[in-house]
Amino acid sequence: MSRLTNVFTFGGPDERPSRWRRLVGMSFGMVYLFYPAADVFSGKVAGARMAWEIAALVSFVVAYLATVLSPRDTETPTRWTLPLLGLTTVMVVVYPLLFGGGWLALPIYMTVVYAMALPPRQALLGVAGMAAVVIGDGLVAGADGGTISMLLLQVTTLSVLFMTVRNTRQLVVQLRKAQSEAARLAAADERLRIARDLHDLLGHSLSLIVLKSELAGRLAGNDAEPVAREVADIESVARQALVQVREAVTGYRRRLLSEEIDGARSALAAAGVALTVRTSGTPLPDDLDELFGWAVREAATNVVRHAHATRCEINLSYGDAGATLEVADNGRAGPYLPGSGLTGLSERVAAAGGSVEAEPAPSGFRLKVVVPSRVPGCPVAV
Incomplete structure (x- = not known):
């Protein structure tokens, strides 16, 4: 009793x-x-x-x-x-x-x-x-x-x-x-998703704003027209960042790989980095397209912030064996400590059954994402 x-x-x-x-x-x-x-x-x-x-x-x-x-x-x-x-x-x-x-x-x-x-x-x-x-x-x-x-x-x-x-x-x-x-676990997962998405979204956008602001400062003493153009770009990026934050909070935003490559090209160009993109194989399914869109955004943000590179290459392939994305630059190679952005990307890729390699290369830094072939209809968690 x-x-x-x-x-x-x-x-x-x-x-x-x-x-x-x-x-x-x-x-x-x-x-x-x-x-x-x-x-x-x-x-x-x-x-x-x-x-x-x-x-x-x-x-x-x-x-x-x-x-x-x-x-x-x-x-x-x-x-x-x-x-x-x-x-x-x-x-x-x-x-x-x-x-x-x-x-x-x-x-x-x-x-x-x-x-x-x-x-x-x-x-x-x-x-x-x-x-x-x-x-x-x-x-x-x-x-x-x-x-x-x-x-x-x-x-x-x-x-x-x-x-x-x-x-x-x-x-x-x-x-x-x-x-x-x-309900408690769902709320915790949602808070984690929002925090991760906000980091990924704002990190890229704010880096671009900083670059545009620095460039506008350097041009201020020369010609007013380039300065006005850069300031307009800063305003556009800030507005876009605000929209992205709202969409991330409501869970509606979908990261398209093509959009992220265009955004990376713009951000890298502002930082003086030439981008080369190579693709092979068939088009990516929607879930992998979104996942690799996050990967390109994170990689481009890291190149802009840390690499001090002049060239960057994106190589993408998709076939029967799976999908592979590799982003490499010719910047400074040094000690590597994964930040919250790469940690969040690793979590996304792991949920899809793939793996992430991020390491210094002989002449720069290399990020490689590999997702093996999956059963048709099996979704990827992003």
Whole structure:
């Protein structure tokens, strides 16, 4: 009897059990008190015995309701629950022996409490104990075989019914907890997606804004027309970045490889880097096209920020063996520490079943993304 569950609760898994609701639910079961009450008020008993039976009836009702309504936390009994359960059990055993007759219906109440309050194994032991009480007390009180059989049938059927109710309640609680956890994980994944997308989008756009601003500063003293053109480009890139952020937050943006190559060409040209693009094989499927679009954006951003290169090459191939994207530059080769951009790209590619290689080359830096052939219709997570 190490654990107790909530008895007759109707709220969610994180709500305090409503005692009033439990009281209303349990009041329907009071119909079985008709039998001992009929013995008391039918005139069969009188005088001191009647007073004792009324006191016993009141004490049982109080103890029973206190047991049902005793506060408890999920599956941990409080200091009052077990003593009240024991006291009520003693009354159920003793009162039929003292008063007989309709008092033999009391074990039915404890059957319901055991079935709802105890774990299955202990509940079965409690129900078996109540069946033994019905037989033993019934024989001592001189009840006929039909009455004992009827009470045993009610003990059995009600125990099965309320144990099923209890198990259903537990499944509902577990389902609500699982739904809450799934919602929490979905929110965490969405926050991660937004953070990753914002980094990838703004890193590229802001790098281009910085380059345009520096170029505009250098041209400011020479000719107003080139300065105005660069400032216009800065405004255009800033507006585009704002649109991209909004689309990333709402999850609507799709990275097209052709658009990213055009954007990379513009950004690299502003940084004085010549871009060469080579493609071979058949066109990429939509999911790989979007994935490689993110890869080109990240690679171009890194070249603009860190490489100090003059040339950059993008080589793309797609066929039966899978898809390969390689971006290489002739900039400075030095120690390599992966940043959040490459980390996010690696996560995207890994979700597609591919791999990322990013390492210094003999004359610059090389980024290689490989995605092997996949089962047709299997989507890529981007």
